[in-house]
Each structure stands twice: as C-alpha cells, then as structure tokens.
Amino acid sequence: MSRPSQTSCCQPAKEQADLGPVEGDEADEELATLSKALGHPARVKIVRLLLRRNACVCGDIVDELPLAQSTVSQHLKGLKDANLIRGDVDGPRVCYCIEPRALRRLRALVGAL
Amino acid sequence: MSRPSQTSCCQPAKEQADLGPVEGDEADEELATLSKALGHPARVKIVRLLLRRNACVCGDIVDELPLAQSTVSQHLKGLKDANLIRGDVDGPRVCYCIEPRALRRLRALVGAL
C-alpha cells in the first residue's frame, strides 16, 4: 500500500471565473495550442486518465500506456506546456492533475465555433 | 459583384442525429484527429471564416490569410481529411463549408472530458 498523495495536491480549486474572449487572433492561437496538445491519442488518454482518478496519479500513467517512460514524460510535458495539466512534486514522485481552468477554456472556445 | 455560389452548396443540412460514444479507444482517436486538425492557427481561422460567412467561400480564404495559395490548399486538405469541412466543386471554383456533424461531434467529445 502506498497512498502517497491525495494530501497535498490538486486541492486549491480556486474558482477563478475569468475566461478571455472566444474569438480574435489571440483566441485562435489559444484554441490551436490547446487543440494541438490534444492532437495525439496518447495525450487524450492521459487527460482521460487524470480525470477518471480525479485525484492525481504520477507514474501510474506509464503503466497504463504502451509507451516508454521517457515518451510518456514527453507527452506530459506537452500537456503541461499547454497548461492543460499541472505537476506537483510530492516527495520522490510527481503528481499530475488536470488544470480545470484550461478545460473550461477549451470547452468555451470549441463551444463558440 | 459576383455572387457566385450560395445556390448549389451546403444546402442539405440533413439533421442526422447519430453521434457515437464519447469515450473509449475509438473516441480517443477521433478526438485526437479532430484536435490535430484544429491544432494550427491558420486552420482555426479557416474554420471561423467558413462559419462567419456560413455560405461557403472558396479562394477568398486565400485573400484572408497571409499564406500562399498552395499552403492554404494544404490546410484545407487537412481539414477535409478530418471531415471538418467539405469542398463542393462549383464551376471553376471550389466551395468549402463546415461539416456541422463533425463540429457537433467535437463539441460532444470535448464536453465529455
């Protein structure tokens, strides 16, 4: 047994209601960035995984995907660069979780299409 | 003045209500494909343009974007391969329009996240 996290990760949930405009050049760039981050099946699966265990997992992701650890780490970096997920260091491991704001933003941008 | 199209393009609008499941491996692939298609600012702009003039435009897209004609054509091909848009030949020009089903599908998939 381990129960390593769930204590100091992904708890803030500060409801920040600001979402920018849904069209214009900046919105286009934003939608493109978020879309590109989701533009690979492995990254979609990671996002889904993080949502299912809405507590954040870490290297369990590697076990769930048929990819090498370094490849998964790279996909995680891609998602993090797009601000879709966050990674908090928790002892020796890293605890990833969804950034709900980005997900809301994506829904708003896609919904505005 | 021209008013070339608006006559034989994008009129069916057959409301087909079937949308597949929103999770599972196939849904992951589908979301990844649609997202990748939107993963470039130029393609986002094209989609927005086609939605604004919801009648379909053709080479006007080239005039609206700071890209060469061949590059725009390539982006259009990308969107068409993802089934996000459709291109109907209308005399010497090609009339592009949004595929509403794909857009609904994208919204459903993103909404299910």
Added chain:
DNA sequence: GTCGCCTATCGTATATTTGCGATGAGTCGG
C-alpha cells in the same frame, strides 16, 4: 480550339513531432 482563371498537386527545404534507450537529477530509506 485557345486563353485566362481557379484550385490541387508536386517537389523541395526546413522545422517540429514522435519514439526509444541512456543518462542525469532528485528524494527517501537504510
């Protein structure tokens, strides 16, 4: 038919993405 217009495709060059193994950087337990 020939000409001009519009679009797709080809060929090319460059940049980015994707994947892996190997290596480094960090933490915890002894």
Added chain:
DNA sequence: CCGACTCATCGCAAATATACGATAGGCGAC
C-alpha cells in the same frame, strides 16, 4: 554516505508538418 526508486532530460533516428514556388488539370469565356 549509498543504493533504490521516480521522473526529467539528452541524444538520436524516423516520420510528419509547414511553407513556398512551380506545375498540372478543370472550367468558362471567347
């Protein structure tokens, strides 16, 4: 301090994406 463990990064190879000019093909006007 020393291993064991977790994760990020580096280096590399192959594949894909992006952009352009040049070219080919279809259609309408003449």
